[in-house]
Amino acid sequence: MSLSTVGDTKNAENATENAKVALTVNGRVRQLELDPRTSLLDALREHLHLTGTKKGCDHGQCGACTVLINGRRINSCLTLAVMHADDEIVTIEGLGSPDALHPMQAAFVLRDGFQCGYCTPGQICSAIGMLAEAKAGWPSHATADVAAQTTALTDAEIRERMSGNICRCAAYPNIIAAIRDVAEGDRG
Amino acid sequence: MATMTGQPINRIDGPLKVSGKATYAYEHWDVGEPLYGFIVGATIGKGRIVQIDTTGAERSPGVRMVMTYRNAPAQGPRDASIPSQYSRAYPMLSGPDIHHYGEPVALVVATTYEQARAAASLVEVEYAVLSGHFDFAKRLDKAYAPKAVNAGLATDSAVGNFDTAFKSADVKIDQVYTTPYQFSQPMEPHCCLAVPNGDDLTVYVSAQILAEAHTAIASTLKIDPLRIRLVTPYVGGGFGSKLGIHGETILAALAARALKEPVKIAMTRQQIFHLVSVRPATSQRVRLGAGRDGRLVALGHDVTMFTSPISEYAEQSATSARGLYAAPNRLTRHRLTALDLPRGEDVRAPGEAPGLHAFESAMDELAHALNMDPIELRILNEPKVHPEEGIPFSDRRLVECMREGARRFGWERRPAKPASVRDGRWLVGYGMAAAIRGQFQMTSKAKVRMGPDGIAVVQSDMTDIGTGTYTIVAQVAADALGVPLDRVRVELGRSDYPAGAGSGGSWGASNTCTSVHRACMALREKLRIGKIPAEGMEAEGEIAAMSEEPNYKNYSIFTYGAHFAEVGVDVDTAEIRLRRMLGVFAAGRILNAKTARSQLIGGMTWGVSSALLEDGTVDARTGAFVNRDLAEYLVPVHADIPEIDAILLDGFDGKANELGAKGLGELGNCGANAAVANAVFNATGVRVRDFPITLDKVLPALPREV
């Protein structure tokens, strides 16, 4: 039996000892000393100052904190930073910059897929993760026959698959248009 | 030079927003490492703190301060005589009394967020609970008439003799509609970063109107406004909830000044439900009396809503009915009943959203009773002048919106008989409703400076809360100065810039842009006669409040629209889903066709949401909002919103301002809910008057399929 322990259990009631963790974020290894309670979201925002990832609800109910872990989209608010030492983390900042936008970012600008912009990084990361899932043949709740080998990525499919990202400004139709542009670009 | 104004150009702040580089209030790292504050809220609805033990929290690791009413600095009092509640002081932790559930009882400040949150749970409070009033339905009989309603509008209005005319009308509708507590819930939580510098204070605040926030902060902290600087380059949504500041801003400022270090506080999503704006629940009686030809003879709208006893707020929900349709006998009234709940505040389209929900549902009921097309009924009752004030309309295009919408939507395919169209397991129905929203003009200032490099810098304390302000200001300035768009830089959201109108009441775009236009025209005149010195040449532009503008007295200046919705209702389960929706709007000159459409689609989605989903529920035993998170307080997700489109009629309302532009941030949310509700009736033949229309309210009336 072998365990890697951080923190000191006997003082747990009073204090936590910070844990050393190396996070690979946007291709760069970042050494951090973190309170084990730190969510991945707070580690990104408050420790690495990567504030593009947003805190909307902190409980997995809005999707604003969506990042890609090893290519898969997750809510960074509902996971601890110390759990991600071996992962490739990609945030909105790792996708593109204002001068060199990722195609999904550019499509959001063109289609006006946002208003206040606060849910936007999460929508974009989610959209990229979602297209990878669709490409891998994953069905969704909108899929009539989950046993079918392939599913056409209709607007209804995109909407269902993007439903974990709330936009209170309700740019929904424009977001779908942006994602469709990118999806069709990928196909063509 | 090609005209930029109106062009559907991309948002100029778009690349920053999509790449995560737009900095919101909580995200300014150039000020150094801040301390973190966490608010502790009361767990009773009414009563008094009898004991508060902070020792456990104070001993908790990393804690720098625990603030309660016992050690909070003295603050300015709430002054109800100041007309705008958002300019009033907003004292926190000012005494042991608890006025509503969740009210802050302590602030914990610590080195890290994790430490602050953990220590907050160690603050022990003992309360003496008083019995409070939390049940709206049970307090309707205690309603009183306020002196005025929101925006200073009259509490009551009466024309002719409503009672007599209604009594003798051939066809009558007399129904009560109820709307629930609703919350703005912008995606960016209410948050603040306060940075002290000696006696000065910089406040990174998430606010819609900086001038009001500035006044409120200064009068709460009792310090010279000149010592306080507000910075708000981006706001993650407001929808009324950031018109004023709230507890997190004052608490961060108090703590930062006491500790002489930067302090930041974000409300948790759960806290926002108790500490920020709630749209009051309403009970609305609508009475319509018409002749058999459909002509209205009597129109009555009585609204009762809750108010906080310590901060009165009356949504102007019956005022839409004053200008919408002609009728010789009219009566509109607002009443309030006090409940021990958080204070009511503006939530997107205050007044119109709940008011039109009821009123335009009643119009649909009348059309059904008359066996008339709902559009024809409305056209028949189209007024020639404002039906209560008698003044002419500046630019009324409601009929055009309805006709154009009907044509584009395929209204002629509407099932004439309710519950008569099936598509598989779905009952399908169409509904429509009219939209109306007042145009407001507030004082607004802007400054423009042209440097020798030919770059024009426009400055205003105006905010961009997702409305597209940066972009439309650049478009208007480029046209006024006669320069290409890339020669204009727009700087917003700092209290040291000239005070704009702020983002609220749909007035931001037209007011700000008019003052920007005037500043640019003044600069252009200066440029015509002089050369630009090294430090640049500057000019200011300003507009006066509507009370100073004769047009706003002599004309009824409104925006209009028509909503069309198609819904499906599951024949077995009564699940209600929107299938498609269209809005056609007239709001004068459109400043950017792309961002305007986006805002209207957003507003319409709010209508869908209020018709079908949003429902703040109070536990009448405790005064707590029970469904206080985004898993239980439902707002639409992608799957709820299929095809929605908004069409803008080309226009120019020269009576509103020289740009001919009017506001539209809320117009999309005016009446959209009623269109959806009317579609549910058309689909099912079931009329639900207790909003939102959830499946449990429709199910009992849907026949079983056996």
Added chain:
Amino acid sequence: MRPFTYERAIDPEAAVAAVSKAGAKFISGGTNLLDLMKLEIERPIHLVDISRLPLKDIKEEPDGGMRIGAQATNSDVAADIRVRTRYPVLSQALLAGASGQLRNKASVGGNLLQRTRCPYFYDTAASCNKRDPSSGCAAIGGINRGHAILGASDACIATHPSDMAVAMVVLDAEIELLDADRATRRIAIGDFHRLPGTTPHIETALKTGEMITGVVLPAPPEGRQFYRKVRDRASYAFALVSVAVVVATERGTITSARVAFGGVAHKPWRAKEAEAALTGGTATMATYWAAAEAAMAGATGRGHNDFKIELAKRTLCRTLAHAAQEN
């Protein structure tokens, strides 16, 4: 969130040994546990991270069934083509739950152990026998639109929020457990979740220190499978009522049927009475309604949730009709 120490377990045996300390808890996807820890509802002092354990495999079993590792994510299971073709009801149920992001993180084991979404359970200021035994149940007499209509008690009317578990119930899944003594056992999913009775804080048959290592699905039952979830919002919302069915018909007669409900009870609710009413009957609406009445014979509303009784009946009838028509 209270302070805790964290360790990552290297293998299952190490994990169960590590969790034997007082106040220790497993963490896997974290999507429910961290949610509750932030609200001080769960207060572990030590977390044992089991998310990297080699328990992610989704394998075929010699008897024609499948074994799903407890650490497989909800997404992995829903997307597995063998699950999709042989156990479509499971894939459908998983895809009806939560969001894409949450499914990518949430594990199968964690999904089974999800705690209720009762708002009073979530409010540490409210009385809740589940969170704080003997404190009372604020949902009774409170806002209870989402609450249980079957198997509830005067101590608790909460519901189990899982979609996945409802499908597993009609598939007669077994849950594989490992304890601190390295002993393994299997328990039928129907026996795993408990009714509240007087001890609503005891939610499952899991013993202290036991860890879920996998879920075993017997060979697919005969018939057509279907999962139907009814909710207020079109997606990303908990069920008001959900139904999982497996129905086999032969020449218009129902030869076998399995029925379970979600969103109606403290556990995924297997409706054996409905199954009995269906088996041997004709595949007609009259039979479905008889089954629905049988399923809901013992149902009681608490006020706001009364509608669930009729909703559950209608949803069952329609789901049965849908499943039977394409047999």
